[in-house]
Amino acid sequence: PNRSSSEQIILRLHHFNSPKAIAHQQFLLPWAKEIEDKSEGRVKIEVFPAMQLGGRPADLYSQVRDGVVDIVWTIPGYTPGRFPLTEAFELPFLAGNASTASPALTEYYQKWMKEEYEDTYPLVFHSTAPTHLHTVVKQISKLEDFRGMKIRAPSQVSAETLRALGAVPVGMPIPAVYEGLARGVVEGTAIPWTIMRPFRLHEVTEFHTEVALSRVTFVLTMNKQSYGELPPDIKAIIDNSTGIALAKRLGQLWDDDEKPGRTIVVERGHPILTLTERERQKWQEATQPVIDSWISKVNALGYDGQELIEDVKKLLAKYDSN
Amino acid sequence: MAGSNTRGSFHDLIAREREFGLGFVCWNLAKALAIAGGILMIGIVVMTVISVLGRYLYNAPIPGDYEITELASGVAVFAFFPYCYMKNANIVVEFFTGSMNLRWKRALDTVHHFVFTIVAGLISWRLYIGGMNKLEDGETTLFLGIPIWIGYFSALPGAILLTAVCIWGFCLHLRAISQ
Amino acid sequence: MTEIEFGGLLFGICLVLITLRMPVAIAMFVVGSFGFISLAGLQAFLGLLNTGPFGRVSGYTLSVLPLFLLMGQFAVRAGLGRSLFDSARAWVGNYRGGLAISTIFGCAAFGSICGSSVATAATMGSVAIPEMRRFGYSDGLITGTLAAGGTLGILIPPSLILVIYAVITEQSIGKLFLAALIPGIIATLGYSLTVGIYVRLKPSAAPLIQGVPIQKKVRSLVPVIPVAAIFLLVIGGIYIGVFTPTEGAAIGAAATFLLACVLGRLNWSSFVTSVLETAQATAAIFLILIGAEIYNGFLALSGIPSELAGLFEESGLAPMSILIGILFLYLILGCVMDSLAMILLTVPVFFPLVTGLDFGFSEEAIAIWFGILTLIVVEVGLITPPLGLNVYVINSLAKDIPLASSFKGILPFLLSDIVRIGIILALPATCLWLPGLA
Ligand code: NA
Ligand code: NA
Numbered sequence: 001p002n003r004s005s006s007e008q009i010i011l012r013l014h015h016f017n018s019p020k021a022i023a024h025q026q027f028l029l030p031w032a033k034e035i036e037d038k039s040e041g042r043v044k045i046e047v048f049p050a051m052q053l054g055g056r057p058a059d060l061y062s063q064v065r066d067g068v069v070d071i072v073w074t075i076p077g078y079t080p081g082r083f084p085l086t087e088a089f090e091l092p093f094l095a096g097n098a099s100t101a102s103p104a105l106t107e108y109y110q111k112w113m114k115e116e117y118e119d120t121y122p123l124v125f126h127s128t129a130p131t132h133l134h135t136v137v138k139q140i141s142k143l144e145d146f147r148g149m150k151i152r153a154p155s156q157v158s159a160e161t162l163r164a165l166g167a168v169p170v171g172m173p174i175p176a177v178y179e180g181l182a183r184g185v186v187e188g189t190a191i192p193w194t195i196m197r198p199f200r201l202h203e204v205t206e207f208h209t210e211v212a213l214s215r216v217t218f219v220l221t222m223n224k225q226s227y228g229e230l231p232p233d234i235k236a237i238i239d240n241s242t243g244i245a246l247a248k249r250l251g252q253l254w255d256d257d258e259k260p261g262r263t264i265v266v267e268r269g270h271p272i273l274t275l276t277e278r279e280r281q282k283w284q285e286a287t288q289p290v291i292d293s294w295i296s297k298v299n300a301l302g303y304d305g306q307e308l309i310e311d312v313k314k315l316l317a318k319y320d321s322n
Numbered sequence: 323m324a325g326s327n328t329r330g331s332f333h334d335l336i337a338r339e340r341e342f343g344l345g346f347v348c349w350n351l352a353k354a355l356a357i358a359g360g361i362l363m364i365g366i367v368v369m370t371v372i373s374v375l376g377r378y379l380y381n382a383p384i385p386g387d388y389e390i391t392e393l394a395s396g397v398a399v400f401a402f403f404p405y406c407y408m409k410n411a412n413i414v415v416e417f418f419t420g421s422m423n424l425r426w427k428r429a430l431d432t433v434h435h436f437v438f439t440i441v442a443g444l445i446s447w448r449l450y451i452g453g454m455n456k457l458e459d460g461e462t463t464l465f466l467g468i469p470i471w472i473g474y475f476s477a478l479p480g481a482i483l484l485t486a487v488c489i490w491g492f493c494l495h496l497r498a499i500s501q
Numbered sequence: 502m503t504e505i506e507f508g509g510l511l512f513g514i515c516l517v518l519i520t521l522r523m524p525v526a527i528a529m530f531v532v533g534s535f536g537f538i539s540l541a542g543l544q545a546f547l548g549l550l551n552t553g554p555f556g557r558v559s560g561y562t563l564s565v566l567p568l569f570l571l572m573g574q575f576a577v578r579a580g581l582g583r584s585l586f587d588s589a590r591a592w593v594g595n596y597r598g599g600l601a602i603s604t605i606f607g608c609a610a611f612g613s614i615c616g617s618s619v620a621t622a623a624t625m626g627s628v629a630i631p632e633m634r635r636f637g638y639s640d641g642l643i644t645g646t647l648a649a650g651g652t653l654g655i656l657i658p659p660s661l662i663l664v665i666y667a668v669i670t671e672q673s674i675g676k677l678f679l680a681a682l683i684p685g686i687i688a689t690l691g692y693s694l695t696v697g698i699y700v701r702l703k704p705s706a707a708p709l710i711q712g713v714p715i716q717k718k719v720r721s722l723v724p725v726i727p728v729a730a731i732f733l734l735v736i737g738g739i740y741i742g743v744f745t746p747t748e749g750a751a752i753g754a755a756a757t758f759l760l761a762c763v764l765g766r767l768n769w770s771s772f773v774t775s776v777l778e779t780a781q782a783t784a785a786i787f788l789i790l791i792g793a794e795i796y797n798g799f800l801a802l803s804g805i806p807s808e809l810a811g812l813f814e815e816s817g818l819a820p821m822s823i824l825i826g827i828l829f830l831y832l833i834l835g836c837v838m839d840s841l842a843m844i845l846l847t848v849p850v851f852f853p854l855v856t857g858l859d860f861g862f863s864e865e866a867i868a869i870w871f872g873i874l875t876l877i878v879v880e881v882g883l884i885t886p887p888l889g890l891n892v893y894v895i896n897s898l899a900k901d902i903p904l905a906s907s908f909k910g911i912l913p914f915l916l917s918d919i920v921r922i923g924i925i926l927a928l929p930a931t932c933l934w935l936p937g938l939a
Contacts, residue, residue: 012541012802048801050671052797052798052801053549053798053801053802054549054553054794054795054797054798055549055552055553055556056552056556056560058461058556059552059553059556062452062455062459062548062551062552063548063549063552065548066455066544066545066547066548066549066551067542067544067545067548068541068545068546068548068549069541069545079459079461080461080462080463080464080467081459081460081461081462081467081469082459082460082461148381150377150381150383155464156464156465156467159464159465168381168382168383169465170383171386171388171389171464171465172388175671176745179673179675179742180742182742183741183742183743184742185377185742185743185744185745353777356776356777356780356781357773357776357777357780359780360773360776360777360779360780361776363567363568363571363776363779364776366564366568366751367568367571367751367754367755367758368755370747370748370751370752371751371752371755373748374743374744374748374751374752378743388561391561391564391747392559392560392561392564393559395558395559395563395564395567396555396558396559397559398567398783399558399559399567399783399784399787400555400558401780402780402781402783402784402787403784403787403788405777405780405781405784406780406781406784406785406788407784409781411781411782411784411785412524412525412526412527412784412785412788413524413525413526413785413789413839413841413842414522414523414524414525415519415520415522415525415837415838415839415888416522418520418521418522418837419520419521419522427522430521430522430523431522433523434522434523434524434527437523437527437531438524438527441527441530441531444550445550445554445791448547448550448551448554449554449555451551452550452551452552452555455551473555473559474555477555477558
């Protein structure tokens with residue numbers, strides 16, 4: 001952290017989203033303000049959106065670890081291989097919306113992932129609502145519909161999931177998806193409803209299948225030294241304004257943002273299909289290998305993958321009742 | 323824009339010296355590395371054409387073609403740096419110093435080449451550290467799971483050779499002004 | 502000193518270092534580093550360098566640059582400059598000033614598959630200078646035509662400058678290319694008209710030459726066909742979205758490579774030359790991009806862009822006055838600065854400011870309109886004295902023409918540029934209609 005002459009502590013927060021995104025406007029800026037108010041102006045958090053300070057989104061975690069900035073908000077999935085335990089929450093067909101998954105993930109971190117994030121000081125984990133399928137030329141209603149379809153996948157786990165379902169996963173950055181869909185470079189995308197409006201994807205997709213396939217997880221994390229150097233009362237302010245309480249609020253924020261995205265599609269008269277129970281069963285069986293391969297991957301790292309998955313389910317159930 | 327500049331005495335210095343001795347070694351190493359990088363670029367061209375054709379004809383793009391392009395072009399660009407230096411093709415604005423006498427120009431160039439050497443050394447050092455970090459972190463590409471450190475370490479020869487030719491160029495200028 | 506003043510001071514130091522002929526990339530890197538370290542500390546700076554430079558050179562979108570450069574190189578080796586010039590000459594060569602107009606059309610056609618202005622100026626220069634001299638054209642008209650015609654290399658898509666603008670402002674390369682098409686055609690016609698008026702006022706500058714029979718005219722069109730086909734394939738494909746710009750550039754490079762082979766103009770040594778020329782230009786561009794990355798990081802830290810935007814907002818100036826002011830500043834900077842450095846130094850400051858103004862159309866439309874205007878003023882910078890890269894290139898091909906008469910020959914074309922800027926300011930639809938934003 002930097003100290004200006006008035007002994008004000010300046011913390012710099014770097015992230016990849018646009019300055020108009022919900023994360024910047026409704027989460028990061030208000031949170032920065034909250035810390036500033038609670039500390040009565042002794043802490044100031046400067047938020048730099050859109051990778052303004054340099055580097056690529058995938059480098060954000062390295063940046064906070066190496067002390068380029070004090071805090072980053074990033075997607076662990078941007079650095080495949082770096083956070084294998086976090087991937088548990090991206091595995092196919094886990095229950096729960098954002099308000100369930102966010103506190104569950106934060107608690108899961110406290111129980112299991114301290115080691116995975118030991119080189120920084122995570123403040124909160126959260127997630128979007130589950131991803132659904134949005135396609136251009138045909139509705140996906142059964143497993144066979146996937147065959148050979150080019151579908152944009154947001155992360156490694158979701159790519160494996162789509163491949164297991166028979167699709168051809170394509171990786172492209174989210175801002176490119178609109179044109180990709182419009183011109184047939186990809187035929188569909190797996191995203192939560194919240195992404196629909198900011199990227200105007202309702203204009204280029206026609207069919208929607210609500211499947212709760214996977215989800216995208218986020219972390220807000222702080223440089224260890226920056227945190228360590230803070231006075232105890234400031235540490236307390238930060239700790240009290242993050243963690244599970246914040247995760248719940250963020251989950252709610254992203255769940256609430258699902259509705260407008262869904263509404264806009266309904267208003268345009270697009271069909272939205274929900275899977276039959278029998279079909280869901282088939283999809284779950286088809287994607288079981290993804291879960292198995294994740295289990296053997298983390299087993300090789302010395303964890304008990306099966307136990308972790310059981311715990312994820314337990315945590316999701318725990319926060320579901322809240 | 324790039325590819326050409328307004329060249330002065332300084333250009334002559336490197337152009338002359340790359341024909342003999344150590345300069346000759348630097349020049350040929352830089353050229354060889356640039357050609358290697360060029361072959362990598364040609365590889366990207368071939369792969370991309372196959373992938374696009376595969377996508378439209380057989381619905382089968384080469385998986386992970388984007389990430390191969392990213393890593394390969396990064397490595398290629400680093401391989402190009404020493405050659406660009408040896409050709410003295412880095413963009414320099416030489417209008418205001420055009421009428422300056424040779425001694426002053428050489429003095430300025432010596433300073434610039436010292437700074438260039440520091441910058442190249444700094445980039446090489448941090449590229450190495452960055453690569454080591456990626457190795458320890460186990461970061462990979464999204465689809466193919468190619469370890470990222472492979473890209474960093476493959477770029478390292480370019481960065482190191484750039485530093486080396488910078489040192490050579492700096493010494494050249496030092497010698498020229500002390501004469 | 503406030504952070505804003507500090508930022509302004511460092512900007513000034515950067516300019517001084519550049520004028521003292523420090524390589525532009527190194528000047529930006531050093532000044533950016535110094536600023537970054539002062540504001541965020543050494544540890545932060547070293548951490549940024551761990552991933553920054555490699556991240557900058559290994560991005561998917563930017564990999565389009567070396568590929569377009571390669572495509573241009575193959576076009577040069579394939580001798581397309583000569584064929585295009587000959588074809589244009591067969592059609593318009595017999596009018597007064599016809600060779601100069603042929604040169605302009607040749608440049609435009611060559612520019613439609615070459616992304617670099619200097620490569621276009623150099624290629625067409627080596628073809629057209631001897632011809633124009635042979636027929637007794639005046640020195641000023643020769644160098645003026647070629648230096649200005651060369652700028653069509655970046656005005657008509659594909660364009661390296663537009664790619665870089667697209668990357669730093671996160672706009673669609675395909676839409677920007679399409680937006681540049683009509684302004685590029687206006688430029689071609691404007692330059693031709695300029696030649697027409699010039700030789701009418703000063704007939705001695707361009708003696709009349711004999712026309713060619715119609716059969717020869719038609720036959721001369723043959724080499725134009727593959728060029729038009731490649732242009733349609735690459736630019737059309739990118740815009741329709743059949744492939745990404747990077748894929749389009751790779752396909753274009755492959756197509757020009759094949760064309761050069763079919764024409765029998767590519768052997769091993771000219772192939773190696775193409776690769777090495779690409780390597781050289783790529784390295785020069787990317788080294789500046791690395792320097793700019795550090796410099797722009799510092800700029801964001803200092804808060805200059807947002808402060809400046811606030812300042813203009815409070816000033817109460819009309820959006821159009823602000824835009825014209827910025828373009829005027831660019832024209833001044835363009836006299837003494839390198840085009841790439843100019844974009845990388847200033848667009849991060851002005852872009853958020855301009856897209857925040859109310860011109861009555863969407864932010865994306867403003868971004869594209871501003872991109873084309875920036876492209877044009879940057880292009881003008883390539884021919885304005887004292888530092889006009891294209892003029893230097895042409896001058897190195899015609900060494901006996903004094904630099905002063907070259908710059909004098911540029912003046913009528915500059916006038917045409919100013920008129921074109923006016924047209925595009927008054928009629929944004931010239932840029933926005935094709936990409937469908939108007
Ligand atoms: Na062009
Ligand atoms: Na100029």
